[in-house]
Amino acid sequence: MSEPSARRYSGRSVEEWKAARRERLLDAALELFGTEGYPATSVERLCALAKVSTRHFYHEFQNKEAVLLAVHAQVIEVAVRSTGEALVATADAPVQERIVAAVDGYLRTVMADLRRARISFVEVVGASPAVEEQRIAFRELLISSVVGVGEVAVARNELTDKDFRFLGLCFIGAVNTVVYDWMLTDPRPPEQQVQTALRELAVSLMLS
Amino acid sequence: MSEPSARRYSGRSVEEWKAARRERLLDAALELFGTEGYPATSVERLCALAKVSTRHFYHEFQNKEAVLLAVHAQVIEVAVRSTGEALVATADAPVQERIVAAVDGYLRTVMADLRRARISFVEVVGASPAVEEQRIAFRELLISSVVGVGEVAVARNELTDKDFRFLGLCFIGAVNTVVYDWMLTDPRPPEQQVQTALRELAVSLMLS
DNA sequence: ACCAAGTGAAAAGCGGGCTTTTCACTTGGA
């Protein structure tokens, strides 16, 4: 059995070098995919911005698509966490309050960084089967949250039963379109305005 | 001044040959862009399916992007016509009836051919600046219809004033997402079900 | 001092798609 080499290069272990390169690549990908777009970004530019050689790039990722998947996964992760926390924190609150908390949590993370929004709403759409799969899976996760909130509220007699999956789908579509439209508007209105409008939309959809 | 040559080849004039090639190319583009996707379709395959030589392809279109723009314009045209007609036909009817007519008109055209739906909702998203511009312009046209219907109804005291532009944006986003989701569902539910649900959504959004 | 492992930079291979050009053939007016 060979010991893991404890050798260090310029003070960092091999694993630390690897991790640092990976992080720089993900940062660069967020920047380039999020501003110029996935197809418009070449591996070469990605590596140049990340200060990583193409050799190391292919040690770290199987190909360019894998980077998009990884960046998208990062974006998703933040969103899932913030909405999940909002729902847990309001588990015993009235529906309306839970909806507002969840929508606010989601919108804050996605609107805080326009690059994330662009990746979520534009770049991953139809990019490739694998990316599409991840995008749909994430959407389904969000929808299941909506359904969950709805069913709990129905059980509590807070609202009548409906097709919550459909409503979730509609709301997600509305969010995508509205937020992307907001991004492109010049001058960009205050984000709070968009958040308020979408919050009210969510409430009125659920209470219909 | 030179006369336009009246020469005919195999019974067709030069212009007829040109027009026929163009139409075959647009048909092939609808098929390939609508099933395999725009990036996945090469000019070569396009020409092969259309039975047009690449030489003639570049006589007819400046490049591949121009074909996407043209196909998208065709798709748009049908949608604009059917919704416009629905609104004109119901100009004096109560709002709710106008909304239902417009939504039905739009959905029928877009859901009748899955290839059109895919091009409208997936392929043109972020494809290129020119395509994006055309897509946004069309969306703005639809939104102005929504705003128009809303303002007329307000003037008639049928409903209270609201941010109809925002509601239109939300509804379009919902339609995109719901219809694309319906497309991917297997087995695909009856389209009437989707149409009914979206119709009711439109009404409840406008009347809120 | 040695050298295995690691490093960044650069170059070369490779394929594929877009676009232009060439080719041989057909058409039908002059």
Add this chain to the structure above:
DNA sequence: TCCAAGTGAAAAGCCCGCTTTTCACTTGGT
């Protein structure tokens, strides 16, 4: 009959991006 214009098929040029490999250098354990 001649030939300008048009036709489809094929090929070649071209570029660019993805991916792999080579290169010379550095690091630090032995």
